[in-house]
Amino acid sequence: MRYLLLGPMGIDGAETAPAGPRLRSLLAFLALNAGHTVPAERLVDALYGDEPPAGAPGALQSQVSRLRKSVAIEYGPAGYRLVADPEDVDVLRFEQLARDGARAREAGDPGRAAVLLREALGLWRGPALADLAHAPFAAAQSARLEELRAGAVEELAEAELALGGDPSELLPWLREAVAAHPLRERLRGQLMRALRRGGRGAEALAEYETARTLLAEELGTDPSPELAAVHLSILRGEEARTAPASRLPAQLTSFVGRDSELAVLVRLLGSSRLVTLIGTGGTGKTRLALEAAARLPGEVCFVDLSAATRTALAVRGALGLRDSGADDPEAALVEALRDRAVLLILDNCEQIVEDAAALTHRLLSHCPGLRVLATSREALGITGESLRPVGPLDTDAAVRLFADRAVAVRPDFELDDSNSRTVQGICDSLDGLPLAVELAAARLRQLPLAEIADRLDDRFRLLSRGDRTKPERHRTLRAVVEWSWSLxxxxxxxxxxxxxxxxxxxxxxxxxxxxxxxxxxxxxxxxxxxxxxxxxxxxxxxxxxxxxxxxxxxxPLSSRELVDAAHTAYFLELAEAADPELRSADQLRWLERLSAEHANLRAALVRATREDRPSALRLLTALSSFWWLRGLRADVAPVAAELLASLDGDVPGGMEGVDFGSDFSSDFDFDEAYVLCVLAAGVGGAVPGAERARAARIVAERDRPFRQPFTAFLWAISAGPSAGAERPELTGPDPWTRALARAGAGHLHLFHGRVEEAARDLSAALAAFRSLGERWGTATTLAGLAGVSGALGETAAALACADEALVLFEELGCWEDVADLLRERAELLRGAGRLASARADFERALVAARRAGTPAALAAARSALSSCPTG
Structure with a gap:
């Protein structure tokens, strides 16, 4: 939350601002003292002046109470304190920046001083405390701040003059400042110096005469020795130097999408003498460098190294220096730049990065007024180098860039609800790479938007028409990447x-x-x-x-086949190693690891489905519990359906008739893999009846435990609560499987209304899961116990179980389970007459269902919410 006092009062980030002059005055005074406790007596004086009414202390307490509804205020024996960082109060931020800027100028760093002071003055939006004139403290504070503002303007002018700023840029705001403060002699002298530097000596002398007349009439004094010295230096011609011109290429398009990065870069250039923008081709490093340089005072020289063989020769040419015939052109550059304040932009250093680094180091070591802004695809590697990575644009910025460039080639183009998703998809597919986005927008001249989106699979062919005036390596998307590849x-x-x-x-x-x-x-x-x-x-x-x-x-194709096989083998090994850990106390860590690799695991499954069915079935078996816990079943359902279709649907009985080849492990459970494949494919749509019937027959005829402990659970979820739940032969010997079987029996008892039996089995299962440290089983069992308590009318106990389960489900990211449990919790609350709380839970369930992304969860959440009254 930011507190704005340099202009009309405001609070940036608050839902509501305090109403009423007294409350606003109280907040303003506390903000002026942010970080400090203000005694109540001082606050009373600030609000009521020297003669406060008798009830002022009580009124202050009442006002603080009202104000605390909008902002955070701490109270202690010593008084009141606004809970805010001084950085968040524009007055305090201005004062700190102004002090830092003045110190930087005095320390001989006018570039940093200018950046700091410009930022400080940019905080002003009008007169200080503009709408608080009624407050007793406001007049003195306003006068103090206006004086500090004028001093900051003087410091900035001094820094700009030291940098050799362009007089045409300095003069307008210097004239404005002098008009606001006609008796400030330092400002008048700075205006005179800027006029003389711009070749307007007569106007500078006229300013001196104006100042002398005003001082005599208003104050009865003569100009100060400092102003007289400026006058004398102009008469002697000592201020005749004109500012050097900046050498920056003009830009033909607007700058879109990197405002915050630009602000950071401008500040960084005020404090660092070497900044390197690094990033892949097409991210807009050059444009960002040029935009930053245009916002800095002083001389700027732009050097394009893309076709250079020696950095020194390219810099010499950009500076307009003659070829002196010296054996060491670098030494000549040192002499030319030794006493100059210049920002040197070295663009495209990657082509000759070692040579560019060597020259940069030598120049910075011998030229104290020099700063270097480099762009490169790799760092220069110099001690003291400040690196700023320039990556792709975020989605919003990329969409704005696309729309801006699209209008240039199709003036009737307008971003609206009908096309925004398509544009966003294009930008995301192109990684937000500015050059690629611009090239795609340019194709609107020939192609409809939808066709551009459809053809991005062949992006290098689609985006092959660029600006003819650009260097060859920047004309097309392929050329940009080829340039990087060639290095x-x-x-x-x-x-x-x-x-x-x-x-x-x-x-x-x-x-x-x-x-x-x-x-x-x-x-x-x-x-x-x-x-x-x-x-x-x-x-x-x-x-x-x-x-x-x-x-x-x-x-090459031969290498591709080897790498593909290695990729499948690696992620099959990872999936099979992770599966048992998902039923351990280390569950969260392995879930995070598999989640990070979900795209790789899915890619391996897709490839194996088409080229290596044995590995595909092993992957599907090992990942079934992960997909369930992370709510990813809908994502992999189409792949499972493709794998299921590739199996022979006419084979009777189990899977013994399917030929997988001699390389498939003989101890693999084909039947169980088939059941899991049917279950996974069924999430995305209807599974053919023959496949579903075969899976049911496999489960019905099975006389041994499943190797994947989740199989029985998933089948029960799909086929109904009694499908296999009461068959002990399907229960494995490990503690987790026994606990899950006990929990399943408890849920089945609850389903049939056998509450006492449900409580017994679920309590035993809960103890077992807790002893293992496993979260999902614990949460599932707690959800069942919440149902038991609810059936017994013990609402408080039911809510306590549900709350604990919700915490565990949210830790695991099981959003479908979260949505289901929130609906059940809401029903408990509705039954207890707590309608507002119930509706809040129904709304939370809808949010969780959206995160889960499954149609069934969304439909259930919407239906539940619509059935709950608002009162």
Whole structure:
């Protein structure tokens, strides 16, 4: 929450603002003292002046109570304190920035000073405390702040003049400041110096005469020695230097989508002498650098290194320096820049990164007024370098960029409800890569929006028409990626091509195993990350889809087959290792690990379904409990249906007649795998009757426990509460399976109204699950006990069980279970007459059902909510 006092009072982030002048005055005074406790007596003086009414202390308490409905206020023996960071109060933020800016200028860093002071003055939206004039404290505070504002303007002007700012930019606001404070001699002197630098000496001398007349008439004094010295220097011609011109390419399009990054970069350039923007091609590094430079005072020089062979020669040409014939052009650059305050933009350093780094280090070491902003696909690697990664745009920014560029080629284009999802899908498919988004928008000149979306699978062909005036490597999407690819070594290229087998990224360990790199994988991943071909986050490495599509093309078919097989084998091994852990106290950690690999696990299942049915059935069996716990069954149902269709539907009995080949393990339970395949496929739609009947026959005729303990549970959920639940021969020997069987018996008793028996079995199951430390079984059993307590009319006990179960289900991410239990909890509350609480739970159930994403859960939640009265 931000408190705004530099202009009309406001609170940014509050749902409601305090009404009434007294409350607003109280909040303003507390905000001015944010971080400090204000005694009650001082607050009374601030609100009522020197002669407060007799009831002022009581009125203050009442006002504080009302104010606490809008903002956080702490009360103690010493007084009242607004719970706010001083950074969130614009007055205090302004004062700190102004102090820091003045100190930076005095320390000889005018660039940083200018950035800080501009930010400080940008906080002002009008006169300080503009609508609090009635408050006794306001007049003195307002005068103090206006004085600080004028001082900050003077400090900023001094910093700009030290940087050699363009007079045409300085003069308008300097004139405005002098008009507001005509007797401030320092401001007048700064205006005179700016006029002289712009070649307007006569106007500068006229300003001095105006000042001398005003001072004599208003104050009866002569100009100060400092102002007289400026006047004398102008007469002598000592201020005749004009500001050097900036050398920045003009831009033809608007800047969209990186406002916050731009603000951070501008601030960073005020404090760091070397900043490097790194990122893959097409992310907009160059444009961001140019936009930042345009917002900074002083001389700027832009150097494009994309076609350069030596950095020094390119910089010399950009600065307009003559070829002196010296053997060491770098030494000549040092001499040319030694006493100048220049921001040097080195664009596209990756082509000659070592040469660019060496020159940058030498120049920064010998030229104290120099700052360097580099763009590159890898860091320069210099001590003191500040790195700013420039990644893809987020979805909202990418959509705005698409719409902006679309209007340029089709003026009738308008982003609305009818097309926004399609545009969002295009932007997401292109990873929010600005160049790709712009190229896609440009195709609206020839293609309908829907066709652009449909053809993104062949993105390099679709986005092959770019700006003819751009360098070849920036004209098309393929050219951008090819440029990055050309900078890799042979080993990096082979590894990057193999890495494309991963969907959703990979850990270093997985990449090493699957790509055959072994212990070298970490070094190769680090190198690809440094060169912006791979993104690293939280121990995982991923490629943007555009880079992945290109790199995949570079992998020979023979290598692809080997990598595909290794990928399937690795994730089958992971799934089978994880399955028993999902029934242990380590359940959460393994759920998170499998969730991180869900895209890879699904990709392995899809591939195995088409090329390796034995591995597909093993994967499906091992992952069944994970899909249930994470609510992912609908996502994999189409793959399971495809696998089921590939099996021979005419084989009688179980699966013994299906030929899987000699490489399939002889001890694998074909029948159980088939049942699980039918169950998984059934989530997405109707399973053919023959397959469903065969699965039912397998379960009915089975005389031994299932190897996958979740099979019996999933079948009972699908076929009905009595399907196999009372058959002890299906129960395995391990404690978790026995606990689940006991819980299943308890739920069945509850279903048939046998409450006492249900309570006995569910309590025993709960104790067993708790001893194992397993959350899902514990939560499921608690949900059953909530039903038992509800049937006995023990509402408080039922709610306590439900609440504990909800916490566990939410930890696990079982949103369908959360939605079901919230509906049951709401029914308990409705039965107790607590209608408002019941409706709140029905609404929470709808939110959870949306997160689950299953149609049945959504339909049940909507129906329940519609049946609950609002009162």
């Amino acid at each position: 890799l070594g042979d080993e990096e290229r082979e590894f990057a091509a193999r890495l494309t087998v991963f969907a959703g990224g990979a850990t270093a360990e997985a990449a090493g195993r699957v790509c055959g790199a072994g212990p070298d994988a970490e070094d190769l991943l680090a190198s690809l990350t440094d060169k912006s071909l791979v993104e690293a986050e939280a121990g995982r490495y991923r490629m943007l889809e555009t880079i992945r599509a290109y790199a995949s093309e570079q992998l």
